[in-house]
Amino acid sequence: MRRQQRKILRRKWTPILQSRDLKGYLFLAPSLLGTGGFVLIPFLDVLRRSFLQAVGNGFVGLENYKMVLSNTAFRLAATNTVRFMAICLPMLMLLSLFLAVLVREVTGINRWVKTGFLLPMAIPAASVVVFFQLIFDEKGWLGRIIEIFGGAGRDWLASDSAFWVLAACYIWKNLGYDMILWLAGLGAIPEEQYEAAKVQGAGGWACFRYITLPQLKETIFVTGLLSFVNAFRVFREAYLLAGDYPHESIYMLQHLFNNWFVNLDIQKMTAAAVMLVILAGGILSIVLGALTRT
Amino acid sequence: MYRSEGNKARRNIKRIRYWRNFRQWMLRGILLAVCVVMAAPLFMLTVYSLMGRQEVLETCGAVLADSGDQIRMRFFPIYPTLRAYIRLLLDSPEYFTAFWNSMIQTTGVLAGQFLVAVPAAWAFAQFRFPGKRILWLLYMLLMILPFQVTMVSGYLVLNAAGLMDTRAAVVLPGIFSTLPIFILQKTFAGIPGEIIEAAQIDGAGSLRIFLGIGIPLGMPGIFSILILGFLEYWNAIEQPMTYLKTQALQPLSLYLPQMVNQEIAAAFAASIVTLLPAVMIFFCGQDNLEQGIMASGSEFGQVHSLRQ
Structure with a gap:
């Protein structure tokens, strides 16, 4: 069963219904209609509004963009978001890759391990937030444990350590998902290649560098992409734990947009949204370009 | 001579097998430990949900309700009850x-x-x-x-x-x-x-x-x-x-x-x-x-x- 599945998965991608006609659009139509109606067309309106005045409808050029870029809250939020991505994304990916390698070595308990690792994914933020409060509150468990060892507890969420609390949440939640992705990628590499390399005297690192890494390229891309998507969702835990205005080390773009929305600051929102879309699109095309060229 | 070589080989195989077994158990231990950490929130929430009002206040009132001055950790409720669910x-x-x-x-x-x-x-x-x-x-x-x-x-x-x-x-x-x-x-x-x-x-x-x-x-x-x-x-x-x-x-x-x-x-x-x-x-x-x-x-x- 598993072998058969692997065979299917390893098959090269070939579109069978190759007629270069518009039949594909029939299947795509509902989705295209919805995304067009809810996101793409209104985005044009967002683009238009980003050049307009708040009151009246005067054209102000790039004024809104300048306002956003010089806004201290925006700078703080953007820095924090970039910092979170730059630190937590690699951490999560490396940790999950490491665990995936371990899981492949182990026999007998794989199913248990996978269940345990994936479980956090199913637990809603609202349920688990009470538990995190119990740990990270000023009088919480973590503080108590540190007191026992002679240190002093503090309100972890009201200091710089809030960042690490959030990082822990993110890793806890996504470790299993990423591990399964890695397992899929690692499982698709034929065992014979390693055997052949070992016969020729290749060491562990050489095997990893010249066999695993090149064939894992797309898995790296997909894992990175999905981890990136999921990274924005730590906002849920952050919001439930610390509210609208959390400690400044975890004040992210999501908080900022939310507060702008509450204050109906449409001008700033539209300008910032346009910039983020351009940025995300640029990064995505660069990454994809690099991937398709090689 | 021939025989001692055979013994040596057998001993080596034994040692390799022993080492492999040891490694297996180490890996299992590490993975299960991580699993326990991953599942801890679910476990603790279940334990605390089986406590009565008094016990909840006693154990985590300090954090959640500003009453009492210390939080306590309990892995099993002392007086398990389904009253909270009811x-x-x-x-x-x-x-x-x-x-x-x-x-x-x-x-x-x-x-x-x-x-x-x-x-x-x-x-x-x-x-x-x-x-x-x-x-x-x-x-x-x-x-x-x-x-x-x-x-x-x-x-x-x-x-x-x-x-x-x-x-x-x-x-x-x-x-x-x-x-x-x-x-x-x-x-x-x-x-x-x-x-x-x-x-x-x-x-x-x-x-x-x-x-x-x-x-x-x-x-x-x-x-x-x-x-x-x-x-x-x-x-x-x-x-x-x-x-x-x-x-x-x-x-x-x-x-x-x-x-x-x-x-x-x-x-x-x-x-x-x-x-x-x-x-x-x-x-x-x-x-x-x-x-x-x-x-x-x-x-x-x-x-x-x-x-x-």
Whole structure:
């Protein structure tokens, strides 16, 4: 069963219904209609509004963009978001890759391990937030444990350590998902290649560098992409734990947009949204370009 | 001489086997330890949900209710009781309103995604059409943008359509999320070409191929996007928070945290009941979920479809 599945998965991608006609659009139509109606067309309106005045409808050029870029809250939020991505994304990916390698070595308990690792994914933020409060509150468990060892507890969420609390949440939640992705990628590499390399005297690192890494390229891309998507969702835990205005080390773009929305600051929102879309699109095309060229 | 060599070899084999065994147990130990950490929140919530009001106040009143000065950790309730659950069941109608709101919101999104995302993923996996590359790129871009960025667009439309503060405001944008399309595309792309060719030769049209081959063979992937969708929308916070104002429409994900502050005795039981549907669906569909995730993580797919 598993072998058969692997065979299917390893098959090269070939579109069978190759007629270069518009039949594909029939299947795509509902989705295209919805995304067009809810996101793409209104985005044009967002683009238009980003050049307009708040009151009246005067054209102000790039004024809104300048306002956003010089806004201290925006700078703080953007820095924090970039910092979170730059630190937590690699951490999560490396940790999950490491665990995936371990899981492949182990026999007998794989199913248990996978269940345990994936479980956090199913637990809603609202349920688990009470538990995190119990740990990270000023009088919480973590503080108590540190007191026992002679240190002093503090309100972890009201200091710089809030960042690490959030990082822990993110890793806890996504470790299993990423591990399964890695397992899929690692499982698709034929065992014979390693055997052949070992016969020729290749060491562990050489095997990893010249066999695993090149064939894992797309898995790296997909894992990175999905981890990136999921990274924005730590906002849920952050919001439930610390509210609208959390400690400044975890004040992210999501908080900022939310507060702008509450204050109906449409001008700033539209300008910032346009910039983020351009940025995300640029990064995505660069990454994809690099991937398709090689 | 010959014999001693044999003994040596045997001893070596024994040593290797011993070492392997040792390593196996070490690895198992490490992995199980991480597992325990991962499952700890669920375990602790269950333990605390079985405590009476007095015991909850005693153990975590310091954090949650400003009473008592020290938090205590207990791995088993001293006086286990189901009173918290009974109290939740009998006298918190708001909780159940929120529960049903969550249910309606989640099933609405899932039903819609089934109708919209499945054919779209099929189109991206099995067809060539002009503009495919750019559309795929666009869908990926929409996928990676956080909700807060597309929120403005959504708000403009919902407001113009008079849908703000209705259930549709949360459900409709959710239906057209592009993440399930991205995940499902690979499952569909993995269907062997021969099967589809054979069906074509038999004269099956593209709709018949989709319904008769694509959907049955893509079932693991479809289940997996539905499970992921359930977990995602059961847990949705941003969308209801921005698009809903009426208290009576709020889903559990927003109501529960408020409840914790008002009624800590029932809070843990409420947390458990909240996560129960998600965890049950997760356990029932774990195999499909894994298969679906694995399909999206294996080679060939997203990047290849761009190369076409």
